[in-house]
Amino acid sequence: MAGSRDVTVEVTVNGTPHTAEVPARTLLVHFLRDRLRLTGTHVGCDTTQCGACTVAMDGVAVKSCTVLAAQASGHEITTIEGLAPADASGDGLHPVQRAFQEEHGLQCGYCTPGMVMAIRQLLADNPDPTEAEVRHGLNGNICRCTGYQNIVAAALSAAAHLREA
Amino acid sequence: MFPADFSYGRARSLDEALDLLAAAQADGEEAKLLAGGQSLLPMMKLRLATPQTLVDIAGLTELTGVSNGDGTTIGALTTYRALARDPLAAGRLPAMTDALAVLADPQVRARGTIGGAVAHGDPAADLPAVLLALDAQVRITARSGSRVTPLDDFLQGVFATDLAEDEIVTAITLPPGAATGSAYEKFEQPASHLPLAGVCAVVTVENEVITLAKLAVTGVAGRPFRARHSERALVSAPAARDSLAVAAASVAEGVRPLSDQHASGPFRLHLAEVLARRALARALARARRSQ
Numbered sequence: 001m002a003g004s005r006d007v008t009v010e011v012t013v014n015g016t017p018h019t020a021e022v023p024a025r026t027l028l029v030h031f032l033r034d035r036l037r038l039t040g041t042h043v044g045c046d047t048t049q050c051g052a053c054t055v056a057m058d059g060v061a062v063k064s065c066t067v068l069a070a071q072a073s074g075h076e077i078t079t080i081e082g083l084a085p086a087d088a089s090g091d092g093l094h095p096v097q098r099a100f101q102e103e104h105g106l107q108c109g110y111c112t113p114g115m116v117m118a119i120r121q122l123l124a125d126n127p128d129p130t131e132a133e134v135r136h137g138l139n140g141n142i143c144r145c146t147g148y149q150n151i152v153a154a155a156l157s158a159a160a161h162l163r164e165a
Numbered sequence: 166m167f168p169a170d171f172s173y174g175r176a177r178s179l180d181e182a183l184d185l186l187a188a189a190q191a192d193g194e195e196a197k198l199l200a201g202g203q204s205l206l207p208m209m210k211l212r213l214a215t216p217q218t219l220v221d222i223a224g225l226t227e228l229t230g231v232s233n234g235d236g237t238t239i240g241a242l243t244t245y246r247a248l249a250r251d252p253l254a255a256g257r258l259p260a261m262t263d264a265l266a267v268l269a270d271p272q273v274r275a276r277g278t279i280g281g282a283v284a285h286g287d288p289a290a291d292l293p294a295v296l297l298a299l300d301a302q303v304r305i306t307a308r309s310g311s312r313v314t315p316l317d318d319f320l321q322g323v324f325a326t327d328l329a330e331d332e333i334v335t336a337i338t339l340p341p342g343a344a345t346g347s348a349y350e351k352f353e354q355p356a357s358h359l360p361l362a363g364v365c366a367v368v369t370v371e372n373e374v375i376t377l378a379k380l381a382v383t384g385v386a387g388r389p390f391r392a393r394h395s396e397r398a399l400v401s402a403p404a405a406r407d408s409l410a411v412a413a414a415s416v417a418e419g420v421r422p423l424s425d426q427h428a429s430g431p432f433r434l435h436l437a438e439v440l441a442r443r444a445l446a447r448a449l450a451r452a453r454r455s456q
Binding site for chain 1: 166167168170171175185206207210211218220221223224269270271273276356358
């Protein structure tokens with residue numbers, strides 16, 4: 001046999017190492033939600049289009065519905081739960097999360113964790129984006145409530161705060 | 166959505182990957198190589214692909230990175246994200262930069278690889294158009310030895326390539342080119358971001374005469390193709406708008422277009438002509454600037 005149907009996954013999630021035996025076909029998003037009970041990462045379209053399942057793998061945003069848990073073994077994952085530093089001043093929010101609150105960047109909230117994780121990456125790559133760059137940079141994330149206006153406003157506001165920080 | 170059950174093996178070296186492929190074959194199993202998985206895993210979730218074994222090669226660092234020597238060599242496992250940020254590729258290959266900015270989305274670009282784009286044989290993948298126009302060659306390794314084949318021969322049809330079950334694409338190589346202008350233009354399906362048509366143009370101009378032209382089209386036919394008819398019409402033509410329009414009009418000469426729920430055949434052909442015109446105009450403008 002060239003491989004195995006059950007695999008041992010050793011992965012660090014939000015700074016905590018985990019080891020688990022899972023079926024090889026387990027997707028990272030299900031591993032996070034069902035095994036580790038980190039349900040902040042959402043399953044939306046399940047077809048790599050909506051971005052609700054976005055997490056950071058070794059610091060880079062990826063869609064966890066299109067990564068096997070087995071592929072994540074040996075890597076570091078950050079989910080929305082682990083985004084804010086433990087010593088976050090006061091409200092325990094990452095600046096992108098705070099900007100969503102201040103700019104009313106959500107309505108139903110389903111896409112929000114993925115949006116926040118995608119914007120974190122966008123601003124890491126481009127700390128001073130134009131509005132057009134924010135809109136294009138979020139083309140891997142779908143929101144069906146807001147019309148994106150306040151999500152873009154939140155991204156630009158977070159960018160300004162992060163540049164001052 | 167889960168993929169159908171499969172066995173998973175992670176290769177720690179190219180040798181081990183070849184061993185795992187051979188072992189699967191010895192057991193009579195269909196094995197697929199897993200790199201970024203951004204095309205394969207969605208297909209497996211929809212049961213459009215049901216391999217019994219996945220050989221994960223994503224960790225093979227020897228197959229990543231860009232190097233310049235006699236031309237440019239891009240490791241098969243170089244991600245789109247890494248490629249877009251690599252100064253050797255980004256600065257020198259404007260059409261590649263164009264394509265990498267509009268290919269899928271940022272999260273997919275962080276995982277998807279150039280080798281996967283080629284080996285998958287998707288008729289609507291963006292990068293093969295750029296690579297075809299740049300005369301790319303595909304480097305392939307198997308237990309029995311290595312070979313190099315032009316991408317134009319490697320791509321055979323809808324999800325069909327000249328890659329045997331015991332072979333691995335290890336690199337894409339681009340020949341050294343004279344200073345030319347290049348550009349990529351696409352019209353995308355908004356949900357998948359795949360091109361309904363995408364065109365890459367490479368143009369060299371001297372004294373306002375086109376001396377070299379390469380044009381490749383994706384998303385329109387069963388496989389990305391070179392528009393040789395248009396290329397012949399461009400060489401020795403004056404570097405003027407009319408020449409570009411005449412050449413663009415025959416960009417899909419003799420091609421039987423794809424037709425599906427996203428776009429009819431005639432619409433795809435129309436898009437190909439418009440995009441060929443735009444890509445040629447931008448490539449020409451860049452060629453003039455680089456003189």
